[in-house]
Amino acid sequence: MPENFEIGNIWALFLLPLPILVYWLLPPVRMKSASINLPTYSTVLDQTGQKPRKAAMVKRKGFFSWILLILIWFLLIGALASPQLVGEPEMKVKTSRNFLIAADISFSMATNDWMIDGKKVRRWDAVKEVMHDFIKERKGDRMGLVFFGSSAYIQAPFTPDLETVDQMLEEADVGMAGQMTNIGKAIAKGTALFEKDTIETKVMLLLTDGVDAGIDVLPLDAADMARRDSVIIYTIGIGDPFGNQSDLDEETLEQIAEMTGGQYFRAIDTDRLNEIYDELNKLEPIEYEEEENKPVTLLYTYPLGAAMGLMLLGMLIGNIGSSVKKVKRKEAYV
Template sequence: MPANFEIAYLWVFLLLPLPFVVYWILPSLRIRSASLRLPTYEKALGYTGEKPRKSAFVRRRGAFTWIVLMLVWVLVLGALSSPQLVGEPEMKVKTSRNFLIAADISFSMAERDWGIDGEKVRRWDAVKALMHDFIQKREGDRMGLIFFGSSAYIQAPFTPDLQTVNQLLEEADVGMAGQMTHIGKAITKGVELFDKDTIETKVMLLLTDGVDAGTEILPLDAADLAKNDSILIYTIGIGDPSGVGVDLDEQTLQEIAEMTGGQYFQAKDEQRLQEIYAEVDKLEPIEYEEEENRPTTLLYYYPLGAALGLLLLLMFFQSLFQLIRNSRDGRKEASYG
């Protein structure tokens, strides 16, 4: 992720002329030191007629010292200004919808007319295998599971824990909800589950391979309840209606989808079902939002370290020059002696 260089407190550099202001305003620092009294001092005053005056010796710094000190000051201000590398805001998955899967597990889903890796398997095993992948990709959605047959029951209430949803899906099997297909009951149970939650966006994915056999509530009446509750229903018909052993009411599934603003898909085989899941992913994409905090790397220690390094270097050279000067003065005194 690219990062931009930024200075948090640019106004700090307004303090750049502060050392010069202090130098001009404040007087020189006076330090008392021992002086040498000449025995002929009074005689010299009498010969010259001068009056004794107080005086001070102003030690002047060389150009090298001034340059180093100014660099140190600039670097200190650079550290105080808090330079930093600021990255782009990170994106996180936004929890924006409740997504309910209502799957038919009546006895007809045990028909072995679907193929996986060249072998005939039960319709439910093929559907379940692809449904695992679909659920795993729905990061950010709160997923729920309803299984239906003669009755409809909640296998998983809405939760962001997709791993748990997948585990509960794996534990379900054909016949656990009875042998018949009651689509109306499944939709009604879904409406009840949505009513208990507060998230406004509600999506249901209804999978079945049969014809509704219920008399208590008709599928279209249940779909009307879902429509009034703003629930979008995508319906998937499992199997080929023209094939042997397939009793699929496509017209009802189409009407359910149209009433609620969804879409009907017909899955003849495993490959087509996988394509349908991909289409649903596009119709109901995962939403993202920016993190409030952007990743920031502070860089103040670089100019601060450079300032300390320059000060140590200056002290080293000053000590070295002082040693050289003392050594030279010592040699001169020795030669005079």
């Protein structure tokens, strides 16, 4: 992730000339110190006729000391300015909708007429393989699973845990919900699941390879219920409707999609099913929003640490200088 260098407290840089202003505008600090009174001090004054007066000793710093102090000041101001590396705002996936997959697992889905890697497989196995990738890509959606045959049941309620949804999909198999196809029950079950949730955007993906059994709830009646509850239904017909082993009711699937504001797709093989999922991702794109907090790496510790290091160096050099002077004084007395 690219990072940009920024100054957090730009106002701190205006403090850089402060020592110069203090030096020129404020009077020097006067410090009193004890003096040595000589026994003959008064006598000397009387003899010479001089009058005592106050005096001051100005201690001047060497060139190295000034350079050290300037560097320390600059580093302290640099730390106060809070230098930092600021990354680009991270894109956060926004939970935008409930996405329900209603999949047909009636006996007809066991038909062995789809190809994967040059081998014939059951329709359900092919659908599952492609659907695994589709689920993993729906980050941000709360997904649920409804499987149907003669009856419809909830395999996974709405959850943002897509790994769990994927696992529940893998565990489902043909015949678990009966041998017939009841599309109406599947839509009604899914609509009831949507009613229990608060997210307004509701999308259902209905996959089937058969015709409705005509028992209990009719598909178009269930679709009308879904429409009134603002559920968008995308329908996918599995298999070739003109094949010998197909009783796919495309007309009903098209009407369901049209009534609810969705679309109908025909999937005759895994390649086409993959393309359909890509189209669905465009029709119902994942929504993102920027994070309010940008990733920030604070760098003030570096100039602050350097300033403290120079302070210690100055103190160490000062102590060494004082020791050297004391040694010289002792030598002079000797």
